[in-house]
Amino acid sequence: MAINRRQFLRGAIGAVTTTAAVAAPVAGAAPFDRREPKTLPPKAVGMLYDSTQCIGCKACVAACKEANGMPVEQPQRLANWNEGTWDTAEDISGKTLNVIRVYQNGAMTRKDREIDGYAFVKRHCLHCVDPSCISVCPVSAMQKDPVTGIVTHNPDACIGCRYCVYGCPFNVPQYQFDEPLGRIAKCQFCNHLQKQGKIPACCDVCPTGASLFGLVEDLQKEADQRMTLKPGDLYEFPRGKLGGDRPGQVAPVGEYQPHIYGETESGGTQVRYLTGVPHEKLGLPKLPDHSFAAVSEGMQHTLYKGMIAPLALLGGLVVLARRSAKSDEKREKDEERPS
Amino acid sequence: MTAISHQPLGGKVVTKPFLILGFFLLIAAYFIVRRFLFGMGDVSNMSNGYPIGTWVVLDVVIGTAFGCGGFAMALLVYIFNRRVYHPLMRPALLGGVFGYTLAGLAVMIDLGRYWNAFNLLLPWYAQPNSVILEVGLCVMAYITVLWLEFWPAFLERMPSEFKQRYGLNRLQAFLKRYMYVLVAVGVLLPTMHQSSLGSVLLIMGSKLSPLWYTIWLPLLYLISALAMGYGVVMLEATLVNRAFKTPSEATLFARLARVVAGLLTGYLLLRWGDLAYRSDLGLAFAGDWDGNLFLIETALFLAPLFVLVSHRRTSQRWQFLAAVSLLAGGSLYRLDSYLMAVRPGNGWTYFPSAPELMITIGVVCLEIMLYLLFIKTLPVLHGAHQAQP
Numbered sequence: 001m002a003i004n005r006r007q008f009l010r011g012a013i014g015a016v017t018t019t020a021a022v023a024a025p026v027a028g029a030a031p032f033d034r035r036e037p038k039t040l041p042p043k044a045v046g047m048l049y050d051s052t053q054c055i056g057c058k059a060c061v062a063a064c065k066e067a068n069g070m071p072v073e074q075p076q077r078l079a080n081w082n083e084g085t086w087d088t089a090e091d092i093s094g095k096t097l098n099v100i101r102v103y104q105n106g107a108m109t110r111k112d113r114e115i116d117g118y119a120f121v122k123r124h125c126l127h128c129v130d131p132s133c134i135s136v137c138p139v140s141a142m143q144k145d146p147v148t149g150i151v152t153h154n155p156d157a158c159i160g161c162r163y164c165v166y167g168c169p170f171n172v173p174q175y176q177f178d179e180p181l182g183r184i185a186k187c188q189f190c191n192h193l194q195k196q197g198k199i200p201a202c203c204d205v206c207p208t209g210a211s212l213f214g215l216v217e218d219l220q221k222e223a224d225q226r227m228t229l230k231p232g233d234l235y236e237f238p239r240g241k242l243g244g245d246r247p248g249q250v251a252p253v254g255e256y257q258p259h260i261y262g263e264t265e266s267g268g269t270q271v272r273y274l275t276g277v278p279h280e281k282l283g284l285p286k287l288p289d290h291s292f293a294a295v296s297e298g299m300q301h302t303l304y305k306g307m308i309a310p311l312a313l314l315g316g317l318v319v320l321a322r323r324s325a326k327s328d329e330k331r332e333k334d335e336e337r338p339s
Numbered sequence: 340m341t342a343i344s345h346q347p348l349g350g351k352v353v354t355k356p357f358l359i360l361g362f363f364l365l366i367a368a369y370f371i372v373r374r375f376l377f378g379m380g381d382v383s384n385m386s387n388g389y390p391i392g393t394w395v396v397l398d399v400v401i402g403t404a405f406g407c408g409g410f411a412m413a414l415l416v417y418i419f420n421r422r423v424y425h426p427l428m429r430p431a432l433l434g435g436v437f438g439y440t441l442a443g444l445a446v447m448i449d450l451g452r453y454w455n456a457f458n459l460l461l462p463w464y465a466q467p468n469s470v471i472l473e474v475g476l477c478v479m480a481y482i483t484v485l486w487l488e489f490w491p492a493f494l495e496r497m498p499s500e501f502k503q504r505y506g507l508n509r510l511q512a513f514l515k516r517y518m519y520v521l522v523a524v525g526v527l528l529p530t531m532h533q534s535s536l537g538s539v540l541l542i543m544g545s546k547l548s549p550l551w552y553t554i555w556l557p558l559l560y561l562i563s564a565l566a567m568g569y570g571v572v573m574l575e576a577t578l579v580n581r582a583f584k585t586p587s588e589a590t591l592f593a594r595l596a597r598v599v600a601g602l603l604t605g606y607l608l609l610r611w612g613d614l615a616y617r618s619d620l621g622l623a624f625a626g627d628w629d630g631n632l633f634l635i636e637t638a639l640f641l642a643p644l645f646v647l648v649s650h651r652r653t654s655q656r657w658q659f660l661a662a663v664s665l666l667a668g669g670s671l672y673r674l675d676s677y678l679m680a681v682r683p684g685n686g687w688t689y690f691p692s693a694p695e696l697m698i699t700i701g702v703v704c705l706e707i708m709l710y711l712l713f714i715k716t717l718p719v720l721h722g723a724h725q726a727q728p
Contacts, residue, residue: 032554091685093387132542138472139455139464157464160451163471165390167542171683174387175451177380182451283685285545292544297468299538299554304473310531317418317523324420325519 034290035297037267038130044149045189046127046216046270047203048223051282052112052254053237054120054210056100060202061089064098064124067190067201071095091123094176097187098124098202103282112254112276119275121282122211124202125172125187126262126269127151128291133164133173133186135293141184142173149216149270150191155183169266169287199241206239209249214242216270223260223272231255267291345429345492345718348583352715360704367701370694371448379451383695388687389678393699396677398445400536401670402702403478404567406438408575409485410529411568415598417522424591426721429492430579431572433719436485437706443482445702446475470538477532484525490514492717533564540676546683548629549619551676555609559672562609566602567669569595570643573662577655585720589655596647596658599665603644607637632675639668 064070065087073089073096089096101123106116113119127144131151134142141158144151153173164173164184176182190200198204203213212219222242229235232255236248254276261273265287273284280286303309374382385392408431415421416428447453458464459475466472494502494511502508514521537560540547553559573595576588614620623633643661651657678689691699714720 134466135468136471136539136542137466138469138475139458139461140466155452157455157458158452159455159458160453161449161471162390162451163469163539163542165387169544169546171388171685171687175390176378177383177385177387178378180376180378182378184451285684287545292542293468295544295554296470296538296541299541299557300468300470300473303534303538303557310527313530314523314527317526318520320418320420321519321522321526324417324422325522327420328422 032302033298034294035301037290037294040129040216040268040270041145041147041149043147044129044216044270045194046149046214046219046272047189047200048212048214048219048242048272048274049122050210050212050226050237050254051119051121051273051275051277052256053208053249053251054100054122055208056102056120057207058100059205059207060122060211061096061099062087063201063205064187065096067193068097070097070185092172092174092185092187094174094178094182094185096174097185098122101283103277105281114277114281117277119277119282120210121273121275121284122202123283124271125151125189126170126265126271127189128266128269130267130291130293132167132169132266132291132293135291135297136163136167138163145191148194150189150194151186152188152191153184153186158184160184167292169285169292199244204240207249208251209237209239212238212242213240216272218242219272220260220263223263223274226253226274227256227258227260229253264289267294345495345721347496347718348585348715348720350583350715352712357708357711360708363697363704364701364708367698367704370698371701373694374448374698379449382692382698384689384692385695386687386689388683388685389681389689391677392449392689393691393695394445394449396674397699398702399442399449400673400677402438402442402445402706403536404533404564404669404673405571405666406435406442407529407533407564407568408432408438408572409435409488409568410526410533411565412572413488413522414526414565415595417519418526424595427572427576427588427591429489429719429721430575430714431568432485432489433492433710433713434571434575436482436489437709439478439482439485441702441706443478444705445699448698470535470541474532474535474539477528477535481525481528481532484521484528487514488518488521488525491518492713492719495718496716529564530561534558534561536560536564536673537676543681546681547676548622548680548682549617550614550622550629550633551680553613553617555613556676559606559610562602562606563669563672566599566606567666569599569602570662570665570669573658574666577659577662579714579720580655587655589653589658592655592658593653596652596661599661600644600647603640603647603665607640607644610637629680632671632679636668636671636675639664639671643668 072087073093075088075090078088089099091101092099101121103119103121105114108116108118110117111119127150131144133151134144138161139157139159141154142151142164143154162175165175173184173186175184193200199213203211219242230253232252234250235253236250238248240246256274256276257278261279261284262269262271267290275282370382379385383392412424412428412431416424447456450456491511491514494507497507502511534557537556540556543552573592579585580587614623623630643665646652646657646661
């Protein structure tokens with residue numbers, strides 16, 4: 001089995017080439033770039049949710065269920081209490097696309113106050129500008145509308161791998177674990193209603209305008225304006241659709257947190273949150289201003305650009321494996337000759 | 340590439356251990372039926388906070404790393420032309436065949452919409468940015484390559500008249516002639532998908548502790564998969580050697596020890612160097628759950644490193660212990676980064692249910708049963724020393 005010097009040298013050269021083929025993209029990846037950030041689609045629609053205007057009536061939850069044909073949900077531990085008649089969804093789930101949650105602290109004496117206060121927050125899809133769910137989906141089941149930017153889900157494509165559930169920074173897509181033929185449930189911003197010229201059910205029924213539908217650009221301006229108002233002053237909050245013909249609701253302006261949530265989070269979203277209580281207390285996670293999809297895709301595009309690195313590696317491997325096979329054949333022949 | 344002779348081990352297939360494994364398999368089968376009748380929630384504790392459970396993490400992410408024996412040995416034997424290790428090649432390959440094939444089975448149990456699984460292969464559904472698509476296609480291709488690489492073992496066993504009648508001897512010659520292409524592809528594919536199993540986690544961002552979340556995830560996954568591949572070969576060879584009294588490979592492993600020690604050093608340097616570079620070293624010593632898991636991982640990788648560079652590397656007992664520690668470290672790394680260091684927020688927690696674990700255990704039992712069946716009936720193990728009865 002002795003290897004002579006020449007064989008060794010040839011082997012060493014092959015080995016170095018292969019190692020270089022492996023190491024080059026890796027070394028290149030070290031100061032690797034994130035994929036270019038995505039931009040807001042031209043006619044992006046969205047929602048402005050003003051937590052200080054939300055009264056927690058949950059009309060939006062009921063309207064959402066009706067508009068999307070979702071079943072009533074009753075967690076086991078609340079089943080006795082409500083005699084199984086009411087929908088008591090505690091969070092979004094395979095049966096609930098939209099929910100109002102409540103923040104409670106201490107004596108809960110004042111609304112929208114962090115200490116000894118309470119506040120409402122709405123949970124549903126934020127329709128990211130650069131969505132992780134779309135980036136991870138192997139079969140293009142998640143799609144972002146190029147014009148409106150609505151993120152939709154196609155169950156006929158979906159294989160149920162649940163990486164959209166795993167990767168979503170807001171934990172929005174929900175798989176129906178209790179169904180034998182479960183599917184992914186997520187808010188699609190009442191895409192079907194919008195096609196008929198209607199607005200999403202939750203914004204349509206909201207009595208105070210806490211959930212407001214509109215173009216993202218306009219909603220951003222509205223949110224910016226509310227931030228400039230003096231807390232406690234009266235303001236006419238638009239209802240239903242921003243710029244629509246519905247009369248507004250006059251109410252005192254809330255004491256807002258200094259940041260409009262959803263504007264920059266995870267590379268930006270199409271939903272804006274104005275809240276009185278710090279976002280993280282309401283279950284809105286602190287996120288960088290880039291999408292992790294841009295990190296993941298940046299890596300993939302570096303390693304697999306034009307499949308050059310894998311093909312170069314394959315070439316090196318074929319050469320080395322062939323050389324090794326030939327030397328094997330030669331050895332076999334050498335062994336056969338004396339016998 | 341059949342310079343050395345492989346022989347079936349022979350002996351009874353249905354032994355007591357085989358029956359015990361079969362018993363576990365039956366329990367798993369019961370729960371698998373329930374999963375398909377009543378949904379995943381009936382048997383598993385997976386939730387929308389932890390939508391990935393033990394089926395994926397233990398059977399696929401860790402299972403395929405255990406299946407990297409074939410990949411690691413092929414790299415050494417065929418690519419770096421280290422023929423001395425050839426006796427270890429075919430058993431390692433067989434471990435890979437089952438490690439990967441049964442990971443594929445586990446995926447089919449885990450897929451929530453399994454009847455659509457074929458969409459993965461339809462180009463008009465493909466989403467090229469998806470790391471999971473790359474992993475899925477690459478693993479499927481590799482399972483095919485593994486079986487093809489293993490085909491010669493079947494062909495050698497067939498009676499020659501049979502092969503003659505169906506033209507299989509020509510297939511055998513063809514496979515032998517072009518095996519090097521298969522070998523090259525069989526090294527490329529695991530390089531791609533084992534690193535991609537790390538890239539999968541790049542989407543997790545702030546959901547994963549910074550002790551695990553780094554852009555070096557793909558390389559760390561690749562190095563540790565290779566190290567685990569060599570670890571599993573050591574483990575298998577020692578177990579088979581002890582159980583069936585075959586010739587010991589301890590001297591071979593003493594040589595292999597240097598390769599493994601190199602990989603472990605590289606892994607630890609990259610892991611700790613990256614943390615230091617990001618000034619996150621403090622997290623490792625925070626004394627909390629994440630920090631301690633990280634330190635346990637490091638200890639499990641350091642222990643085999645010390646054994647393998649010391650004079651103890653020639654002792655079969657120490658080799659075995661080193662391999663166990665190395666495999667535990669690599670498995671914990673995968674378990675932590677996919678599950679235990681993941682924080683979806685909102686109060687979500689996860690611990691697998693008993694039926695869920697039984698399915699995972701059942702898949703592993705099936706793997707061992709098939710391995711035993713194959714080494715007893717097919718020419719897999721190196722039989723040079725026991726050629727004469």
